[in-house]
Amino acid sequence: MTEVKVRPFECWDDFKKYRMEYYKNYLEAKEKGGIRWAGSAWAFDPVPAGLGEDVYPLTGEPYGATCAFFRDFSYRALEAIERKGVARDLCGYMRNYWGSIVLDKYLLADGTEVEPFPKPDFNFTIHICCTHAKWYHYAAELEGGVPTYAVDISVGPGYLLDDKKIEYVVRQLEDAIQWMEKVTGREYDDELLIKAVENEAKSMTLWAKICKLNQATPAPMEEKSMFSFYVLTLLKRSDEKVVKLYEKLYKEVESRVKRGIGALTYEQFRFVTDNPPPWPFLKVYRYLEQTYGAVSVGSIYTFGLGGAWKCMDEKGEKWVWEPAPTPEEVGYEIHDRRSALWWTAMFNLKYRASWQHEYSHRIRKLETYQMIKDWKVDAIIMHLNRGCELWNMSTLEVRDYLVKQGVPVATYEGNMADPREFDEARTFNVIDSFMQSLGVEKLA
Numbered sequence: 001m002t003e004v005k006v007r008p009f010e011c012w013d014d015f016k017k018y019r020m021e022y023y024k025n026y027l028e029a030k031e032k033g034g035i036r037w038a039g040s041a042w043a044f045d046p047v048p049a050g051l052g053e054d055v056y057p058l059t060g061e062p063y064g065a066t067c068a069f070f071r072d073f074s075y076r077a078l079e080a081i082e083r084k085g086v087a088r089d090l091c092g093y094m095r096n097y098w099g100s101i102v103l104d105k106y107l108l109a110d111g112t113e114v115e116p117f118p119k120p121d122f123n124f125t126i127h128i129c130c131t132h133a134k135w136y137h138y139a140a141e142l143e144g145g146v147p148t149y150a151v152d153i154s155v156g157p158g159y160l161l162d163d164k165k166i167e168y169v170v171r172q173l174e175d176a177i178q179w180m181e182k183v184t185g186r187e188y189d190d191e192l193l194i195k196a197v198e199n200e201a202k203s204m205t206l207w208a209k210i211c212k213l214n215q216a217t218p219a220p221m222e223e224k225s226m227f228s229f230y231v232l233t234l235l236k237r238s239d240e241k242v243v244k245l246y247e248k249l250y251k252e253v254e255s256r257v258k259r260g261i262g263a264l265t266y267e268q269f270r271f272v273t274d275n276p277p278p279w280p281f282l283k284v285y286r287y288l289e290q291t292y293g294a295v296s297v298g299s300i301y302t303f304g305l306g307g308a309w310k311c312m313d314e315k316g317e318k319w320v321w322e323p324a325p326t327p328e329e330v331g332y333e334i335h336d337r338r339s340a341l342w343w344t345a346m347f348n349l350k351y352r353a354s355w356q357h358e359y360s361h362r363i364r365k366l367e368t369y370q371m372i373k374d375w376k377v378d379a380i381i382m383h384l385n386r387g388c389e390l391w392n393m394s395t396l397e398v399r400d401y402l403v404k405q406g407v408p409v410a411t412y413e414g415n416m417a418d419p420r421e422f423d424e425a426r427t428f429n430v431i432d433s434f435m436q437s438l439g440v441e442k443l444a
Contacts, residue, residue: 233306
């Protein structure tokens with residue numbers, strides 16, 4: 001077995017610092033005379049940017065994952081919201097978020113608890129799954145009344161996109177701007193919108209290009225570290241600081257590939273995953289790395305949640321894992337509000353990978369199988385995630401399809417954001433049995 005050079009990421013602390021400042025900025029927004037807004041990580045975050053340079057978001061899914069990572073806080077938050085009658089089978093992120101409001105405690109990125117929970121000036125989100133809009137309607141009630149606006153994006157997969165569908169979303173965004181001006185009392189700045197839309201495209205395309213580099217052998221990144229990188233596309237991808245951080249990360253990963261620097265000292269097995277991970281139990285990844293030299297090179301979740309990809313070809317016959325183009329690369333000029341809203345609507349509807357497979361098991365099958373081939377992996381380990389109905393609704397159909405294609409598949413049960421629904425010992429037994437069945441020996 002060949003020993004590979006490894007070293008820490010030079011930009012690791014920069015990403016960590018950004019996450020810390022992100023949550024702190026939201027907390028302290030009012031002290032700076034700024035605006036707070038809350039919403040899905042999939043919301044059109046360039047749109048509120050037009051309200052000023054002192055606008056601070058809190059995206060719910062990453063916040064819910066942060067809560068889940070700190071198990072003690074998550075236990076209290078989940079139990080608090082359940083005492084109000086909320087069912088345990090709803091979105092795990094959402095229940096942690098609601099529970100945080102009920103506890104009246106806000107969690108920073110390092111686990112520090114702050115009181116009270118900072119109330120947003122408005123909620124701005126999208127609706128594609130059964131919980132997104134309802135998430136913020138109920139949060140608004142829990143917080144004593146918060147203006148809430150949700151954009152319906154359920155227009156079908158990107159390869160079937162047409163001008164009528166784009167226009168449907170653009171008009172909602174135009175109405176949203178007028179609504180934001182009314183609820184905040186601020187005048188909207190189209191130049192800030194234009195810059196934010198350009199930054200969004202750059203951030204999402206850069207993340208896709210970074211993920212593409214992980215096709216190399218040895219893999220320059222492992223997925224557990226990627227969780228700390230990809231999340232910036234879900235916090236504030238329209239921020240120029242995020243663009244610069246991804247430019248820095250791209251150069252570093254590219255350099256690692258050229259110099260043969262890997263994620264693991266011994267890489268003897270490559271796999272992908274498919275669902276949000278069990279955030280309270282990320283040790284699963286370290287167990288695979290340290291016990292078997294097995295590296296997770298990514299997933300449709302990590303790559304597709306905030307990455308911009310070409311996705312299905314125009315005929316809807318094949319999935320294409322190639323980074324999507326930016327406005328500059330296709331010669332599209334963003335010069336006013338209308339052109340900016342058109343681009344962000346089109347770009348997300350067509351190129352956001354995680355918005356494609358929600359419409360068809362077939363799309364997700366092709367998407368996953370193409371990843372397995374392009375990233376040259378030996379198997380897939382699938383999380384049967386009770387915490388997200390949207391991401392888990394076609395997991396078993398994909399499993400059956402991959403088995404028929406000859407791909408080794410392992411599954412384990414859990415919940416991305418509820419630590420009470422994960423059996424650590426059983427999961428490690430599943431992993432051991434799976435690796436032994438494939439003849440993968442433990443590292444000495």
